[in-house]
Amino acid sequence: xxxxxxxxxxxxxxxxxxxxxxxxxxxxxxxxxxxxxxxxxxxxxxxxxxxxxxxxxxxxxxxxxxxxxxxxxxxxxxxxxxxxxxxxxxxxxxxxxxxxxxxxxxxxxxxxxxxxxxxxxxxxxxxxxxxxxxxxxxxxxxxxxxxxxxxxxxxxxxxxxxxxxxxxxxxxxxxxxxxxxxxxxxxxxxxxxxxxxxxxxxxxxxxxxxxxxxxxxxxxxxxxxxxxxxxxxxxxxxxxxxxxxxxxxxxxxxxxxxxxxxxxxxxxxxxxxxxxxxxxxxxxxxxxxxxxxxxx
Numbered sequence: 001x002x003x004x005x006x007x008x009x010x011x012x013x014x015x016x017x018x019x020x021x022x023x024x025x026x027x028x029x030x031x032x033x034x035x036x037x038x039x040x041x042x043x044x045x046x047x048x049x050x051x052x053x054x055x056x057x058x059x060x061x062x063x064x065x066x067x068x069x070x071x072x073x074x075x076x077x078x079x080x081x082x083x084x085x086x087x088x089x090x091x092x093x094x095x096x097x098x099x100x101x102x103x104x105x106x107x108x109x110x111x112x113x114x115x116x117x118x119x120x121x122x123x124x125x126x127x128x129x130x131x132x133x134x135x136x137x138x139x140x141x142x143x144x145x146x147x148x149x150x151x152x153x154x155x156x157x158x159x160x161x162x163x164x165x166x167x168x169x170x171x172x173x174x175x176x177x178x179x180x181x182x183x184x185x186x187x188x189x190x191x192x193x194x195x196x197x198x199x200x201x202x203x204x205x206x207x208x209x210x211x212x213x214x215x216x217x218x219x220x221x222x223x224x225x226x227x228x229x230x231x232x233x234x235x236x237x238x239x240x241x242x243x244x245x246x247x248x249x250x251x252x253x254x255x256x257x258x259x260x261x262x263x264x265x266x267x268x269x270x271x272x273x274x275x276x277x278x279x280x281x282x283x284x285x286x287x288x289x290x291x292x293x294x295x296x
Contacts, residue, residue, distance in 0.1 A: 005097045007113070007261050008221065009125045011137035014099055018056065024091050024149070025057040027131075028112040029102040032251075042074050048103055052141040054134060058090045058149060060100075060112055073276045074249050075111070077163060080156035083119050092121070093152025101127035101134070105214065106221070107255040114254040114270060120157030126258060129220035164244050164271040166278060172244070173204055173285075179241040180205035181234070183256050184248065184275070191288035195248065196279035200286035202246070203293060208234045210247070210255040221259065228263045236260060236268075246271035246278075 017023055029045030042063055049059045060066055065086040068076040092098055102108035109126045116124045135141060172178040182189050182205045189207040191199035212230060215222045236243045243260060245253035250272040257268045278284055287294025
């Protein structure tokens with residue numbers, strides 16, 4: 001059996017291992033349009049995948065197959081049973097290793113990695129820099145359809161501690177053991193941008209924009225030492241608190257969770273509904289301003 005895959009791999013690693021029989025490469029791209037004002041819109045990344053993808057890669061549709069399409073919020077985590085069926089259809093199961101990538105900032109790939117870990121599957125990595133880094137390194141892309149993979153038996157073993165509901169987040173406010181982390185841009189955190197039903201952030205939550213974790217030169221993640229410094233400065237490596245990340249809909253939050261795993265912390269959770277769910281409930285508190293408790 002091959003050695004356990006690292007949480008992050010580069011294009012050179014993938015090039016060496018692309019033909020491995022136990023490796024499943026997955027394009028997890030989803031299209032997201034966030035206007036300056038107003039609600040965001042989503043779409044499947046399948047057309048782009050069909051236009052070009054890493055040879056042998058399969059496509060994971062995070063908007064349908066790996067989401068609860070009956071929920072009011074996009075990308076809501078589906079049942080373990082549904083997840084297991086669709087992961088198995090992609091060939092993911094016992095004895096397999098997975099590399100997830102996307103054609104954007106990498107947070108669709110981190111969402112799939114987090115989701116696999118939520119269901120108890122740990123042998124999954126993210127391709128640093130995604131398809132852009134692959135192509136920059138001379139990696140080949142193709143429009144040729146990938147043959148349907150041999151279905152695998154995916155055994156879901158959910159880790160509920162990696163997921164938070166709106167009710168759980170509300171109960172945790174002020175408990176001193178939960179550190180809520182808003183990973184959106186500072187203007188949205190302050191409440192200056194009107195993207196959700198209401199503006200602001202959850203009381204007590206600190207702001208660490210997930211964009212700060214990215215290397216502006218490569219488009220991938222910053223080096224591990226820089227990540228640790230950023231995370232430690234924000235208090236996220238304190239063993240006395242449990243980080244719970246949130247964003248607009250539970251996607252970018254997984255980028256922070258992934259960075260924490262690279263720093264050796266695998267217990268961070270994601271508030272799946274994030275601002276989309278929280279702001280839609282007028283009974284839940286929101287504060288505005290730069291501080292965790294809002295303007296004085």
